[in-house]
Amino acid sequence: MAAGAGGVAALGQVPFSIVALGLAGLGLAGWLAARSNTSRRAAWIGFCAGTGYFGVTLHWIVQPFLVDAERHGWMAPFGLLFTATGFALFWALAFWLARRIAPGGGWRYALAFGGALAGVETLRSLILTGFPWSLIGYIWSEGAAVQSVAVIGPFGLTLLTGLFAGALAAIGPRWPAIPALIAAAILPPVLLSLVPPAPLPASDAPVIRLVQPNAPQDEKWHPELGAIYFSDALDASAAPGNPDLIIWPETSVPYLLEPGHPVLGLLAGAGRGAPVVVGAQRVEGPLYYNSLLVISPEARVVDTYDKHHLVPFGEYMPLGDLAARFGLRGLAQGQFGYSAGPGPRLVDLGPLGQVLPLICYEAIFPEEVGGAPVRPDWLLQITNDAWFGTFAGPQQHLAIARMRAIEQGLPLARAANTGITAMIDARGRVTASLGLGQTGALDTVLPPALPPTTYARTGDWPALVAILLSLAAALRFRRKTA
Template identity: 50%
Template sequence: MALGAGAAMGLGHAPYDLPFAALLALPLLFHLWQTAPGWRGAAMTGWLAGTGYFGLTLSWIVEPFLIDVARHGFMAPFALVFMATGLALFWALGFGVARRAVPHGRWAAALGLATALALSEALRAFVLTGFPWALPGYAWTGTPVAQAAALVGPHGLTALVLLLCLLPALLRPAPVLLGLGGLAALWGAGAIRLAQAPAIAPDAPAIRLVQPNASQQLKWRGDMVQVFYERQIAFTQAPAEAPLAAVIWSETAVPFLLDDRPDLQADIAAAAGPGTAAILGIRRLEGAENWYNTLAVLDAAGGTLASYDKHHLVPFGEYMPLRDRLRALGLSFLADGLVGSFSTGPGPRLLSVPGLPPFQPLICYEAIFPHQILRGPDRPDWLLQITNDAWFGSWSGPYQHLAQARMRAIEQGLPLARAANTGVSAMIDGHGRITRALPLNVAGFIDAALPPPLPPTPYARLGDAPVLAALLALLLTAALTARRRG
């Protein structure tokens, strides 16, 4: 039952988008948690629920292994089982700690479980390299409830919706009304915030997002490399209704080393035209073996005006953890042969390009880390994500990735432009609303005006620390209340 309830919670995320399923799943999990034998039994309940939750939400993890089925297909089921059961340990921690801290009571128990699970989910953003994919709060991205993230961030939103969906489990009028009324209040407040959104200025910079739709099976094939490159050149050259400030290509959109092909740099700049910045995803080689996943900005002559090297690399995808130790053990085939070997960039940075407001680049899954958006004097006016979501397949992965980009916009009050190889390319305003988009698995481009940035949100100013401290204080309060009454 716990496994099924966890999977039901996963239905809140894209592409299902059924967040109210939590109103059924969480009360059931609360009952199973309270009746489990001791904290170890409660932790096992959490682990089973987490396995169901992540088994559904991360089902896309098999897609990269199916690109070359003959070589890697056998690893697909192991990858899903490893990820689902491994990440479920965070739920086991939350359920176990909550039961140990709040062994008695009902109100206190609901508060304890919601805060403990929210805190354990927050750990996913930081432990090892971090992987805060599909936080429970993200299930509400497509609803006005998500606007609360501008105030309390992703972890505060997760705690709020967990608690409000848990309260009906107490089976009394007051908590049921509080839970449903709280969700209604969040919905209403979010709707009011959305209604107050500023209009896009008539003179806002116009940006073209290019989507070549190069499937991962064909993207690097010798007879297709030039085809996809010329497709992007054609999309870049296509007439625009208004002057373009920038043309943006997706992650690793250029299949050649630009340093070796200055003619291509000039061709791309010429295709963009004078006064239009060409922003590209490229691979860059420094020295003999230091490869970087890079965003490059070309000037009108084709020279590199600015660049950013991806700093948060995908473990086991873009680099092998403990590579040097594996080599020392004689396991070079593991260190070098199974995954990419990209080097790490220096960190988040602000880019300033003539004709554009300053922006922060995000490459691929860097957009899932809310705490890595620049704040304070380095706050950008907009965010730019370039990504190759062909790795995620055509079902849940690309849509979940898009939803998390929308959450970054809501949290920060910043517009976000998103150029994705196979989609979904989109322009997103500072309230997380999609103003223009190109569907998944469609080749083409869209021209979109850049929405204005909003004033810094409370979350943009303060970050995660106040919310995490408040959640910890609430968990301790629930524990003390339960023990005093018990």
């Protein structure tokens, strides 16, 4: 039942986005733990619920192993199993702690459950390089409640979600839970109409052309097929229109770009006077980088950003030297391991302003997007979501990118290899997009930025303090009633 409750809770996440089911599943799992005889039993319930939740939300994790199914396909079920059960250990800790603090249930249990679950979700997002994907707070991503991350951030929204689920767990399967779930499903769309829209673009706002080559991952690096996709992307870049900037996705150039490479001339020519931002691999001495390069109309590389937060087991192998002895390499690293860049930095695009580049995975880390040296004028994500399949993975990745825009009050331009390419305004609304599996280019106006949000100024500290206060309140009142 706990595993099933976790699976139901996962239906709150994109692409299903059924908030009432997400809350009901979390509440049911919490109620089962509250009724358990021991804290150890509650931990087992939490582990089962977490396995069900992460098994459903992260089912797309098998897709990277199926790109080269002959070599890696056998790893797919183990990848999903170890991912789901590994993250479920965090939930086991949360359920154990909640039951330990508030063994009698009631409203103290609601505080303990919400604080503990939000705490371990935050911990999961930060330790061992972190993986803040499928945070329980993200079940609100398609409704008005998501706008709250501009104030309290993603971990604050996760705490509120945990407290709501804890209240349902404290109520149990009684009638007050029903109107609470109905309200959770109905109120966000109503409240959405009260959220003021982002300001309209100015008449002289820059036009951005986002290119989507739609190259399948198993064909992307094929010598002949890769050249065809590259040629198609050049044609899309050179299509009629007068964009001020052209953006290609992550690793969309199938060549190692170095100064003087003849491909630079092709890219500059396709830009027809506009700078071109491309994702490409580059080499510097013995080191290889997953990079974003700005190509000027004169065919020069005028700025370079190297991805600094690499995907473990994808772009590099932890304990790489030891792993190499056993022939183990990251799925995306080819014959070499990527090296990490120095960290978040801005790229100067001249009259288009200062932009914070985010390469694929980097957009899922809110604290790093807020960790730029100075506030950028807008955000730019290039990604290759062909690794994530054609269902939940790319849609969840887009929802996470929308979160970053709302948190910072900044527009975000997103170029994805196979989709979803999109322009996102400072309220997280998609103003234009190219869907999954489409090939071509999208010309869209860059929306304006909003003033710095509360979250942009304070970061995650208020949410972390609130999580600790929730746990502390449950402990204090436990002692008073003991």
